[in-house]
Amino acid sequence: xxxFVAKRLAMMLLTMVAASFLVFxxxxxxxxxxxxxxxxxxxxxxxxxFLTKKLRADDPLLVRYGRWAGVxxxxxxxxxxxxxxxxxxxxxxxxxxxxxxxxSTLNKxxxxxxxxxxxxxxxxxxxxxxxxxxxxxxxxxxLSGLKEGGVLDRLLSVICITFTSxxxxxxxxxxxxLFVILWPVLPGTxxxxxxxxxxxxxxxxxxxxxxxxxxxxxxxxxxxxxxIGVMEKPFIRTAVLKGMSTRQVVIGHALRNAMIAxxxxxxxxxxxxxxxVVVTELVFAYPGFGRLLLDASLFGDIATIEAATLxxxxxxxxxxxxxxxxxxxxxxxxxxx
Amino acid sequence: xxxxxxxxIPTLLDQLNEGEISRRDFLRKSTLLGLSAGAAYAMAGIIxxxxxxxxxxxxxxxxxxxxxxxxxxxxxxxxxxxxxxxxIRQVCEYLTFTDRNNITHPYLLEKWDVSDxxxxxxxxxxxxxxxxxxxxxxxxxxxxxxxxxxxxxxxSSVLGLFTGYLVEEYDTGEKDDKGNPKKSSRxxxxxxxxxxxxxxxxxxxxxxxxxxxxxxxHYPMFILDPKDNGAFGPSANGTGPFEMVEYTVGxxxxxxxxxxYWGGAAHLDTFEFVDLGDxxxxxxxxxxxxxxxxxxxxxxxxxxxMKAFPHVSVHKVETTQTIVMRMHPDVEQFxxxxxxxxxxxxxxxxxxxxxxxxxxxxxAEDHHVAPSHPEYAALPKWPRDVEKAKKLMADAGHADGxxxxxxxxxxxxxxxxxxxxxxxxxxDIGIKANIKSLPSAQYWEVWTSAPFSLTAWGHxxxxxxxxxxxxxxxxxxxxxxxxxxxxxxxxTQAEGILDPKERSKVMEKIELIMQDEGPIxxxxxxxxxxxxxxxxxxxxxxxxxxxxxxxxxxxxA
Numbered sequence: 001x002x003x004f005v006a007k008r009l010a011m012m013l014l015t016m017v018a019a020s021f022l023v024f025x026x027x028x029x030x031x032x033x034x035x036x037x038x039x040x041x042x043x044x045x046x047x048x049x050f051l052t053k054k055l056r057a058d059d060p061l062l063v064r065y066g067r068w069a070g071v072x073x074x075x076x077x078x079x080x081x082x083x084x085x086x087x088x089x090x091x092x093x094x095x096x097x098x099x100x101x102x103x104s105t106l107n108k109x110x111x112x113x114x115x116x117x118x119x120x121x122x123x124x125x126x127x128x129x130x131x132x133x134x135x136x137x138x139x140x141x142x143l144s145g146l147k148e149g150g151v152l153d154r155l156l157s158v159i160c161i162t163f164t165s166x167x168x169x170x171x172x173x174x175x176x177x178l179f180v181i182l183w184p185v186l187p188g189t190x191x192x193x194x195x196x197x198x199x200x201x202x203x204x205x206x207x208x209x210x211x212x213x214x215x216x217x218x219x220x221x222x223x224x225x226x227x228i229g230v231m232e233k234p235f236i237r238t239a240v241l242k243g244m245s246t247r248q249v250v251i252g253h254a255l256r257n258a259m260i261a262x263x264x265x266x267x268x269x270x271x272x273x274x275x276x277v278v279v280t281e282l283v284f285a286y287p288g289f290g291r292l293l294l295d296a297s298l299f300g301d302i303a304t305i306e307a308a309t310l311x312x313x314x315x316x317x318x319x320x321x322x323x324x325x326x327x328x329x330x331x332x333x334x335x336x337x
Numbered sequence: 338x339x340x341x342x343x344x345x346i347p348t349l350l351d352q353l354n355e356g357e358i359s360r361r362d363f364l365r366k367s368t369l370l371g372l373s374a375g376a377a378y379a380m381a382g383i384i385x386x387x388x389x390x391x392x393x394x395x396x397x398x399x400x401x402x403x404x405x406x407x408x409x410x411x412x413x414x415x416x417x418x419x420x421x422x423x424x425i426r427q428v429c430e431y432l433t434f435t436d437r438n439n440i441t442h443p444y445l446l447e448k449w450d451v452s453d454x455x456x457x458x459x460x461x462x463x464x465x466x467x468x469x470x471x472x473x474x475x476x477x478x479x480x481x482x483x484x485x486x487x488x489x490x491x492x493s494s495v496l497g498l499f500t501g502y503l504v505e506e507y508d509t510g511e512k513d514d515k516g517n518p519k520k521s522s523r524x525x526x527x528x529x530x531x532x533x534x535x536x537x538x539x540x541x542x543x544x545x546x547x548x549x550x551x552x553x554x555h556y557p558m559f560i561l562d563p564k565d566n567g568a569f570g571p572s573a574n575g576t577g578p579f580e581m582v583e584y585t586v587g588x589x590x591x592x593x594x595x596x597x598y599w600g601g602a603a604h605l606d607t608f609e610f611v612d613l614g615d616x617x618x619x620x621x622x623x624x625x626x627x628x629x630x631x632x633x634x635x636x637x638x639x640x641x642x643m644k645a646f647p648h649v650s651v652h653k654v655e656t657t658q659t660i661v662m663r664m665h666p667d668v669e670q671f672x673x674x675x676x677x678x679x680x681x682x683x684x685x686x687x688x689x690x691x692x693x694x695x696x697x698x699x700x701a702e703d704h705h706v707a708p709s710h711p712e713y714a715a716l717p718k719w720p721r722d723v724e725k726a727k728k729l730m731a732d733a734g735h736a737d738g739x740x741x742x743x744x745x746x747x748x749x750x751x752x753x754x755x756x757x758x759x760x761x762x763x764x765d766i767g768i769k770a771n772i773k774s775l776p777s778a779q780y781w782e783v784w785t786s787a788p789f790s791l792t793a794w795g796h797x798x799x800x801x802x803x804x805x806x807x808x809x810x811x812x813x814x815x816x817x818x819x820x821x822x823x824x825x826x827x828x829t830q831a832e833g834i835l836d837p838k839e840r841s842k843v844m845e846k847i848e849l850i851m852q853d854e855g856p857i858x859x860x861x862x863x864x865x866x867x868x869x870x871x872x873x874x875x876x877x878x879x880x881x882x883x884x885x886x887x888x889x890x891x892x893x894a
Contacts, residue, residue: 036781040417042494042814046521050490086490088411088568107586108411114586176622188622191589191611195402196628285612285619287588295587298776 005321012317016310023309024065027302033057034105034300054085055105068306074098106301114292115307119274121192122281122288126273128204129211134266136216141223141262142250148228157224160217172210172283179206189285207284211277215269223262230258260330267319267326275312345453362711364440368550377440395875395890400607403884404623405633407589407612413559413569414486414493419882422556423633424590424610427886428575429559432460432479433550437654437879439709439798441550445474445560445576455545455833462536466576466599468562474576476532481563483530483538489522491567495558496522497806497814502546503529545833548802556881578603578887587612592886604875604890624649624868630891631869634882636751637695643868653866655699656796656880657707657803660755661857662743663817668788670741673733674854681719681858682726683766684759689860693754698861704851705807706844707862710800712831714845716852726766738767744790745772746780755860756791785816792816796865796880801832804847808855817856824850 035051036043052058056067056079070076077095080087080103089103091110101111144156166174180188186205187198194200230236231254239249278290289308296304327334346367353363367377406420413429416422434444443449445466450459466474486495487504496504505525508518524530531539540549552558561567562574571581578600579592590610594603611629613619617639623629624643635643635651643649662680664671671677686700699708706713730736745756753774760770775783784792797803806812809828810820827847834840851857869876872892879885 033782038417039415039492040494040781042417042497043492044489044497044522046489046519047492047496051492088566106409108409109586118587173618176618176625180622180625184626187626187628189613189619189626189628191613191623191628193589193611195400195609196611196623196626198626198628282614282616283618285614285616285623287585287612291614292587 004324008317008321008324012314015317016313019309019313020069020306021065023305024061024068024302027300027305028061030300034302037299038105054087055080068102068303071096071100071102072098074100078102101307102303104296104301104304106296106299106304111303111307115289115304115311118287118289118292119311121286122274122277122290125204125207125211125277125280125286125288126270128208129215129273130270132208132212133216133219133269136212137219137223137262137266140216140220142227142255142258144220145224145227145231145258146246146250148231153224156220160220162217163213164215164217164221166213168210168214168279169283171213172206172280175206175209176283191285192287203284207280207286210280210283211273215272219262219265219269222265223258226261227254227258230254233257256330260327263326263330264323267323270319271312271316274315275308364438366711368441395604396892397604397890398606399891399893400609401605401631401873401886401889401891402609402611402629403631403633403886404613404620404629405610405884406615407584407586407610409586410569410584412491412567413561414482414491414495414557414567416557416559417494419556420633422559423882423884424581424584425559425569426577426883427579427592427608428573428577428581429561429569430575430577431558432462432553432560435551435554435798437877439657439711439880441554441798444554445479449550451549455547456542458540458542458549459533460538460540462538463599464536467597468574468576469580469595470562470574474560475535476538477535478563479538479560480530480532482558482560483540484524485567486558487522487524487530493557495552495555498552498555501805502542502544502549503540505543547832548799551798551802556883579608598887600887603887605886608886624870627870630873631876632867633884634865635867636749637697637866640866640868641695648871649868650871651866651868652876652878653697653864654878654880655709656863656865657709657798657800658794658796658863658865658880659701659705659707659859659861660752660791660793661705661859662756662759662789662791663857665788665818666854666856667818670735670739671789671856673735675729675733676735677854677856677858678852679726679729679733679766680763680768681852682722682729683763683768684858684860685721685762686860689755689758689762693751693758694861694863697864697866699864701859701861702848702852703855703857703859704848705794705803705857705859706800706848709862710798712800712840712844714841714848716845716848719852721762723765730766730768735767738769740769740771741789742773742787743770744780744783744787745774746777747774748777751863752791752793759791759858759860785814790816800844801828804828805832808851819856821850821854 033052034057035048035055039047039051071078074097078100081089081091081095104111104114107114140156140160144153147153176188179186187196187203190203190207192200192203236249236254239253274289277288278294281288281291292304293308349363349366352358353360364377405423407424408418408421410421410424413425416425430445432445433441435441445463447461447463449461462474462476462479468474485491486493487499489496500506500522503524504522506520506522509521511519513519525543528541531541533539560576565573571584578595578598580595581590582593583591589612592608594606596602613623620632620635621639621642624632625646640651664677666672681703690696690698690700702716702718730738743756743760745753747753756772760772763770784790794803805828806814808815808817808819808824810825824847827843831840831843831847834843865878865880865882867878874890874892875888
């Protein structure tokens with residue numbers, strides 16, 4: 001087990017190094033300098049050059065990557081926080097510590113001051129959506145997979161496919177029209193404060209609904225296919241022939257076997273929900289991680305993009321690890337080597 | 338009128354009485370020359386909008402929430418969007434204030450005096466202004482701020498405005514990588530910004546400039562406390578009506594009214610900005626569920642969907658905000674001025690206004706001088722005339738037309754839509770424009786170097802401000818590479834003429850040059866609009882999208 005965990009951790013580090021370097025390299029080719037974007041179109045070229053120098057954005061790619069990694073690991077202090085630059089960048093945690101994601105050029109704040117709060121907001125949104133997606137998709141998947149081609153299967157399949165094929169921005173606008181404008185029972189945006197006269201839980205209803213509508217049908221379809229496969233297996237027929245009730249067959253024999261493949265899919269939804277909620281967050285003006293990442297990418301705020309990348313990689317690797325553990329529980333034949 | 342008034346003011350008053358100049362011209366000119374706006378409005382016989390709101394019995398107390406993007410606001414002198422400046426505007430103030438009629442008033446100033454040659458501007462600072470920490474505003478504060486924005490290392494866009502009369506460009510003696518001499522900027526003299534006494538500052542210019550008062554209201558030109566060293570945030574000091582208590586990038590800003598504000602405490606107790614992101618639908622949804630009481634800006638499409646809300650009122654104001662399709666006259670296809678004329682004849686402006694702005698615009702006349710500018714001279718209109726345009730194209734040797742890349746950007750969406758509508762109409766005279774839509778950031782890298790592109794220009798109260806920045810030979814923002822000695826001469830002349838009648842005569846010549854051989858095709862002037870809840874009182878939409886929360890009030894339900 002210890003070796004297994006160590007291997008996973010090593011893989012995670014390797015992925016992080018590769019991903020972070022790739023992001024650096026790709027940002028190199030995106031248009032527009034950060035200095036120009038910070039100062040706006042009407043600054044003179046000389047002013048832009050000054051800021052570029054101060055931000056040390058004109059160093060070669062490898063030098064900047066090395067510096068970023070050094071700052072992150074706490075080996076060197078963040079040079080941008082040196083008061084002599086005149087940038088007024090100050091991190092209350094100090095300039096040199098492990099996990100220093102550096103300074104966001106977009107928000108002019110330490111990345112650590114911005115990103116965790118936003119990630120927390122998205123985690124609430126994603127967590128609630130996930131809590132609804134799992135039971136809904138399992139119930140829908142099992143019911144339609146029990147009897148392939150039956151009336152129930154057809155009906156549920158139509159619902160699932162319809163919902164999955166409506167993009168988030170469309171269902172978002174649709175729900176807003178229904179529940180905000182025509183029948184005003186819910187708030188139309190989710191700034192997560194109560195000064196607007198709506199409670200925070202009421203602000204979560206619509207964004208969570210959009211995510212659930214978009215996602216649960218897809219997972220249900222995966223479970224359905226897996227269920228159909230299992231229901232055709234000889235041991236199910238044996239169980240039915242020996243006189244077990246359908247309920248016993250499904251819960252005792254089919255479900256556990258049918259969950260192995262969808263389990264991976266379900267865990268992948270966590271990654272999707274954390275980094276893929278950009279559209280939903282935009283529609284409802286939700287102050288989350290996705291919107292931060294979008295703004296940072298458009299601006300070329302490399303420190304924020306890198307931090308977001310590392311966090312997403314960490315989440316992906318963790319869910320993968322949880323997935324491996326889950327397989328072991330679901331299928332005793334899978335043994336650790 | 339006291340004895341220190343500018344000698345030209347009696348002449349202006351005569352002209353007003355004889356109907357030679359409009360009231361608006363009188364207001365503009367006389368306030369420019371140092372007459373107080375209140376006195377000017379009184380002489381012209383109309384009510385001063387600045388006192389009008391105060392005079393009314395607006396309800397006291399309450400909270401007001403306005404939806405607007407909340408970006409970083411670390412250094413006010415670097416603010417490069419109206420939104421950023423709005424966040425700071427509630428806490429820090431300007432020396433002058435240009436109202437929605439393009440009239441400039443003293444703000445932190447009591448008044449200003451201008452010498453006859455327009456080269457010496459004396460700024461008299463109000464003596465009753467107190468910083469939040471209790472200290473009185475003084476000349477040292479003002480000098481520090483003016484000098485700071487003039488330092489190229491700081492990066493303020495005010496530097497560009499000051500260049501040419503306070504700031505000069507000089508050769509550093511160094512060479513860049515390509516061997517070109519490196520240029521830098523500096524104040525032209527140690528005496529350029531001069532402290533006279535504790536409440537007086539004198540600006541000594543090296544060339545005449547008529548728009549100094551307007552430049553002092555340029556959105557990053559805040560007067561900050563030198564102690565804060567240019568940094569801003571919830572603890573920052575200010576002379577303004579509010580104290581910022583909370584700010585979260587991408588989420589919002591919260592303010593508390595100051596009871597000891599020099600201009601009398603604000604009507605509101607508290608004020609907020611709420612960040613609704615870039616999605617126009619979020620603004621509509623937030624208004625629908627009354628999560629905000631108004632938006633800082635709402636486009637025609639958004640307004641269309643909100644018209645039906647019973648609690649929403651729509652506000653509109655004519656602006657001098659526009660977009661120009663500009664051509665480099667040194668490029669093969671555009672060398673012949675008849676090609677540029679043909680393009681101006683090819684446009685059906687009303688149709689563009691209808692399709693792109695849903696009617697929220699007025700037709701422009703290709704010379705970048707708006708009817709609401711005081712120096713505007715009316716010229717005959719150029720309606721769409723495809724036959725004439727085709728003939729001009731043929732005469733210029735382009736009977737079969739040509740194909741060229743047209744650079745633009747995708748946001749705000751009306752810019753791209755305008756580009757498409759114009760490109761479609763140009764097809765009829767044989768010009769095939771291949772639209773290259775670049776992301777904003779990339780666009781601003783090439784905006785002066787692309788041979789054929791569209792650029793949006795912000796609202797400016799005087800036409801000569803824009804003309805001087807954009808079309809004078811070798812000007813900093815001369816994106817069209819237009820260079821015409823006669824135009825430059827006339828513009829310099831216009832900048833020094835005080836008499837509006839005489840001035841608009843020169844402007845007529847300038848406008849004619851622009852129509853004859855100028856580098857632009859200009860479809861419209863935008864009407865700027867937004868929405869507010871009907872309970873919001875005292876709100877007047879400013880053409881530059883500026884929010885002054887001190888003037889607003891909310892009626893309790």
